Amino acid sequence: MHGRRIIFRAMAAGLAAAMVFGCAATGPIRPFQDGESVKPETEGEIRLWHAAQRIESRLKKSGQIYGDPKLRAYLQGVVDRLYPEYQGKIKVEILKAPVLNAFALPNGAVYVNTGLIAAMENEAQMATVLAHEGIHFVNKHSALQRRNYHSTVGVSWAVALLGIPFLPDLISASSIFGYSQELENEADKLGYARLRAAGYDVRQAPKTFQHLAMEAKANKVPEPFFFSTHPKLEKRIEHFEALIAAEDRAAGRIQSETYQDHVANLRPEVLKGKITAGKYNAVITVLTHEDLLPLYGEYGSFYLAEAYRLRDQEGDLVHAVKAYEALASQQPDFAPVHKSLGMVYLKTHRHKKAADRFEHYLELEPNAKDSAFIRQYLKQARIGARLQ
């Protein structure tokens, strides 16, 4: 009984300390005014910067940085156009990841996933994301989120008292997975103003969210990581459409062709990444959208067929064969289409057709990495053809 009283007293003292220290830590957090003012001001901000540097170091060591300096420079140019007074302070990096996500770290690094870049149709849509993330940095949303977390719950002291170590990296990493509704709304509103001031066509902004909503639905996840908290994507689309309705300016910078030039190599890589990760529904959803398929060029219909072949639900193989056949007649020297077509024919017991396709594949790619498998399939198809 006496021991229990001691524990309660210790907890009460800890919570009192949490309140005192929480109040002491709630000085004003002011947004940066310009590039010159970009530096951490308080002890909390210094900790966040160090945590951000640790996260960056881990991302670089983990081999997740997408090495395309031309694309990175292009996206950096978009950020500099949106935030001209912060040139050299907001730095764009690209992460090799098919998930639609982007996040800003408290030290000014903005990370954009290849999946998100590939999902955007033009520069104006990409600028919507970058403008939003830039606000998270400029208005110090990580520091605000961290302080709110401390002052409302006093968690760090309380958990320390209960023997759970305080993890600053975890707190800053939580910013990666979204901010509060209030901070996300602020990033939307001020990001929109930046987009407008930089001369972009703001009518593209809601389309950014539509792509995210479409992919989220295809992957059967509630929301993608980017803009993952509140409000819901539909609400944000409505919010942006209301802002656009009040606009007096009808057009602006879109830059579809320039964007396409820079991301043309990345798009098939992202599709391949999604296929190898088993995201067949996401690929089919995007590539059956008539506006989006042309963005993926000749590879689009191939990966659409691949997604159908591997998803293998009722009717999928018919769609796959149709897409493969069309591509094979347009691009007869594109070897992978013959291999995949041969596999579908072999599975569906059309052995003669399968053998023809495998032979063609091996003629085009005699030293292919998977040639040993294909030779086995060819043998199997030839035996099947003789028996038929």
Next chain:
Amino acid sequence: MRRSRFSAVSGVIVCAIIFSSCVKTWTRVENPQMKGPNGLYRVTVPACWIHAAFIADRICISKDGPSLNWIEVSHFDRSAGFPLTHTTLNGDHLITEVAEYDLAELKARFKGHTVNHLATEPAEIDGKTGFRMRLELIMPSGLVFDVMAYGMMDEGHFYQMLYKAPRIHYYEKELATFEDFVATFKTAL
């Protein structure tokens, strides 16, 4: 008061001893002939390796510790599908397609790490056609692991044998042991 506290403390200690004796942990393999769950398969475990007896649904063994060398044998009913991606298999799937599904499963399993697919080649396992897949795993610390996974379908089940070890020093050291281990694999059906 003092006596009741003493009895409570001794009761807790006795319970802790009883429960700790029930907890399965890493154990040195006494009998190298091991059977998988429900006796679906058997393998011969290399000498001096230790067995993770606390993992019931797979056979997991290591020589120097699970982060230095790790071999596991797992299986599932093809209609139940892969545990993480839930992709189900049917009798029409070609072995290269099974390998593609397995790659997606391994990517889901090693989520958060960079997973690079290096090669998939044909392999014979227990006299049946299967595949051998090589992957490279890069940890957030920058440490690179090599992974070799053998897979095959037999009588409605998918079987996988996987070897994972850091590229520096460890992977090559026990690779031959793993290949010998794979050669001992036999299904019981």
